[in-house]
Amino acid sequence: MLPRFENKLNEIQHMMSTLIEHIITANKMTLEAYKSHDNPAFDKVSAELKSIGSQANTIDNEIVKTFALFGPEAEELRMLISYLKMTNEFVRIGEGTKKYARRMREHCEGECDLTSLDSVIIPLHKSSLDALTYIAQYFKDKENCDVEEIYRKVMVEESKNDDLFAILEKEILTSIMSSGPLSVEYVRVLGTLRKLERSCDRSVNIANLLMFAKQGGNIHIY
Secondary structure (H helix, E strand, O other): OOHHHHHHHHHHHHHHHHHHHHHHHHHHHHHHHHHOOOHHHHHHHHHHOOOHHHHHHHHHHHHHHHHHHHOOOHHHHHHHHHHHHHHHHHHHHHHHHHHHHHHHHHHHHOOOOOHHHHHHHHHHHHHHHHHHHHHHHHHHOHHHOOHHHHHHHHHHHHHHHHHHHHHHHHHHHHHHHHOHHHHHHHHHHHHHHHHHHHHHHHHHHHHHHHHHHHHOOOOOOO
């Protein structure tokens, strides 16, 4: 690999690392706000993610310039294609996190009693956060990173996440049937918490892209 091309790849990877760290920080802030019942702290999430769209656009522009300047070979080409698709996933996770934080503040200030669901909501959020953290490890230390191990860990978190959401769905449906006037609010709570499941699904998409970058083949097979 040419030194200039390698330097450009390292620069892009660092930018990707910075992007995902903002998302992870925002998710940690949201989880801590919920656990500590600090409703105003939910508002800080939006500020943490305010520039995520422009960051992703900058990365995409750098990737496109790298295509044009260096004419990468097959392996590097797969990597750049994967990165280009990943930025979209990161932005959608970030936007989902902002919406989740805003709505969770509304729910916590509303009349629904969410404390009875803490034993499921908190592990569900941690599972989504862990999946993102595994992805971040790749961009922090790509050279020493085992992509297949990251992929396996993310898939475990997705399975755990699905199981937890199924339990949560059952608990909330029970609350809906017994809560009368609050039933509509509980439906909204369920929709909000589904964003944690979506976040984990998107982490799986990113893990798939990492595998494609490493092994090639069909991008959908992993």
